[in-house]
Amino acid sequence: MLLLSDIGHRAVSLECPGGKLEMEKVETGEHWGTRLGFIFAIIGAMVGSGNIWRFPRMMAMYGGGAFLIPYSIALFTVAIPLLISEGIIGRETGNSTILGFAKYAGKKYAWLGAWVAWVNIAIMFYYAVVNGWALAYFVKGLTGLYASYAPGKGLETWNAFIGGWQPLFFTILVWLFTWYVMAVGVKRIEKVATFMVPSLILFLVVVIIRAVTMPGADVGLTYMFKFDTSKLSNAEAWLQAYSQVLWSTGAGWGIYLTYSSYLKKNDDINLNSHITGFGDTSAALLGGLAVITTVAVTAPLIGIDPFKVYAEGNVGLTFIWLTELFPKVPAGFAIGTLFYLALFFAAFTSQIAITDVFVKNVVDFGIPRKKAATYVAIIGLIAGIPAAIKIGWLDNQDWVWGDALLISAVVISFIMLKTGLEKNREIANRGSDIKIGKWWDIMIGYIAPLSIIVVLLWWIKQSINWYPETWWKPTETFSTGTVIFQWIIAAIAIWIIVNKMLMPKIEARLAEEGA
């Protein structure tokens, strides 16, 4: 067992690839209290709304149970190798992305670390809003929304909600809760996750038991688990599996890197990475079962084809249809409320992880955590206002920065390749409970970046097809133009800020630690 979270100073030697960064790392700051606490925190970070509303639809559309074949291959070839890579940088440097990259690969790569951080920050701005929706729908449950059925209630409730003051109000609440956790740091992240993650699993199991014991559940189970291998001959199934794995497990986002910065020098990396990948998928399967079976047993009761509901997008399925359907479940008042509480727990534990990438990057430059948390919460709230009041803005940001995560993943692979695959593998194996072999070198150095680039090009090609005439326009919500335009602006701004303004501070921090 690890010791309880402590603030300590411990001089340790930091192994660095290629012998370039031989230095004495003064290990200061926060650490996870227990191994189980870290596991809950990292699973909580990776299990988000996407596990509940996207995974089951992908599974059903691309072969049911057979979808897990390309998905599992993607997990082993891309996600787990990336998580291990992030663990290496985080544990070895004790820093988040900016200073972590500077220490581990050299100061000229600090701006790439800032890119990884920025993509998280941009997502954080709108993710707090989605989190607020889940919280609002939980509160609506407590006030009786799922107690009685009325035709059209789901859409009516959603339209009244999204066009009013409530999204902003609940976003403010989410930021208050986030600040409460962030101001204390890893100790409180661990406490919150240790409570929320098991509760989330328990709530989903209750919803599943209620749904599968009702007539018609077999339609949903068949939809989700039929084993249709014919879909696997379609390249799209593979590309969606790789996309889902990257977005769901959070590999390459910098979250695992940041949480690993609270590990001690000889703490495990490899086994924790496997637990993260498998735990995330296990939770996604529960989320899928809860949603798909609930729709299957209730939609026919109001004369709707369940397949019509499944075909809805994320928001339509979760915030419109399920709201309409929960009153048809016996004890729907409790079941619906519990479901949205589970969704809030899933989103909130991800929210604090995404926010911590920002906060830890600020703390790395000597700002006290409480102050850093306050700055970040204020910035996050203000920058999130457009997403809270205009759903089109949220959709655009989700499209632009969701794709940018793929670039972040390629950046992590590049850092591994640049600093030496074999050496990095030896570092990962030091202290780890399971050892990785040469397969990891091949995956992280070649297979992962190539696969991710193919997936990215495929998404870009898709977006050109969506707007054949205006794909280049930055003003279209889901166009290629908006992605490229915002990426270029962000990359230039990041490069200037890091290399022209932040570099003296980076150099000072590196000098302090003897790098």
Added chain:
Amino acid sequence: MEGSVIASMIIVLGFYWGLTLYFVKLALEKEKEKARAS
């Protein structure tokens, strides 16, 4: 419900939940070993 769907469900859930719980159990055992050794 078809037998193949039930089999698929058992394999998928068993594989992922089985391995997740096995890995977590292994992690906790290793922590105990490390604590005993130190």
